[in-house]
Amino acid sequence: MxxxxxxxxxxxxxxxxxxxYVKSWVPVNYELARIAAKGNESLARVLLQAGGMDPDSGHVVPDSLLAAGNTVEIATGMVGAGAPFTVEELTAVFDGLFAQSAHYAxxxxxxxxxxxxxxxxxxxxxxxxxxxxxxxxxxxxxxxxxxxxxxxxxxxxxxxxxxxxxxxxxxxxxxxxxxxxxxxxxxxxxxxxxxxxxxxxxxxxxxxxxxxxxxxxxxxxxxxxxxxxxxxxxxx
Missing domain, CATH: 3.40.50.1000 (HAD superfamily/HAD-like)
Structure with missing residues (x-):
């Protein structure tokens, strides 16, 4: 009420x-998936999909990991989907990327x-x-x-x-x-x-x-x- x-x-x-969100974060999402996949384009697509984003259209599903998750949750989801990092390693990488993203928001x-x-x-x-x-x-x-x-x-x-x-x-x-x-x-x-x-x-x-x-x-x-x-x- x-x-x-x-x-x-x-x-x-x-x-x-x-x-x-679309102007500020869709480009960042592509970059974080590329980093998490260590440049493997097919894996990056898998990681984006695991996060709730269509790798072709850039559409992000409401309340998905990339829409609403915190850094640890996103890192955990991507490691679970095959990213070759530990959750702790990927969390640290993402935190740095997200802080830098303020300059492009x-x-x-x-x-x-x-x-x-x-x-x-x-x-x-x-x-x-x-x-x-x-x-x-x-x-x-x-x-x-x-x-x-x-x-x-x-x-x-x-x-x-x-x-x-x-x-x-x-x-x-x-x-x-x-x-x-x-x-x-x-x-x-x-x-x-x-x-x-x-x-x-x-x-x-x-x-x-x-x-x-x-x-x-x-x-x-x-x-x-x-x-x-x-x-x-x-x-x-």
Whole structure:
């Protein structure tokens, strides 16, 4: 159900929410599969398919490993599908690749202005991603919204992983807000389920990632084209 108390804090996912997933991450997915396959093109195709991505079209299945998994989960899945690495080795490689990918990411909108506007209205703001914390901070720095964040959590920040509630509860502890004063905004069901399990006031899905209205309908209170439509539902 939509929030009955005013929303005072907003916790955003990163990839597919603040960043356009197709433009930002499909090229990275091809590269990570190539690296994980050590250049073996046929194995790279197998690894992409295991991650939930069509190697020809680039389409990523909603809630698949590449859509919603954290680095360890993606590495585990690819090692299981034949990547000639240990999970620990591949996790380290992927973490480095993902942190560098911030330099090539494509934002959904002018993120500095977007966050500045929300900050000026008094919202507490955070980012919770299945990516590593370094990558989130690199992204925030590159796009000029780091000074507006009250909280950052990656899979490796100690708050647990999605869809568990820990990242939301960490945001609440950092900001002094109750869960029902928080909106979680994301592009897949891991985000929505994280919010629901924490008891947030509102779950908001966006369509700039891998999810669809159909795949997200059951777990979100609102489904928006992108984050630029967010303020309209926050103030309803």
């Amino acid at each position: 939509p929030a009955t108390k005013p929303i005072a804090g907003i916790l955003f996912d990163k990839d597919g929410t603040l960043l356009d 494509v934002p959904v909108t002018d993120l500095a202005s977007f966050f500045a506007g929300l900050h000026a209205k008094g919202y507490r703001l955070g980012v919770a991603s299945s990516d590593n914390e370094r990558s989130i901070r690199e992204t925030a720095k590159r796009f000029g919204f780091e000074d507006y964040l009250h909280y950052v959590a990656g899979y490796d920040s100690g708050f647990g992983t999605k869809p568990e509630p820990g990242m939301v509860l960490g945001f609440c502890a950092a900001t002094g807000l109750a869960p029902d004063q928080v909106a979680v905004v994301g592009d897949n069901n891991h985000d929505m389920h994280m919010g629901r399990s924490a008891g947030v006031g509102m779950t908001v899905a966006v369509l700039t990632g891998t999810g669809s209205r159909q795949s997200l309908a059951a777990a979100c209170d609102h489904c928006l084209a992108d984050i630029t439509e967010l303020e309209a539902v926050l103030t309803n």
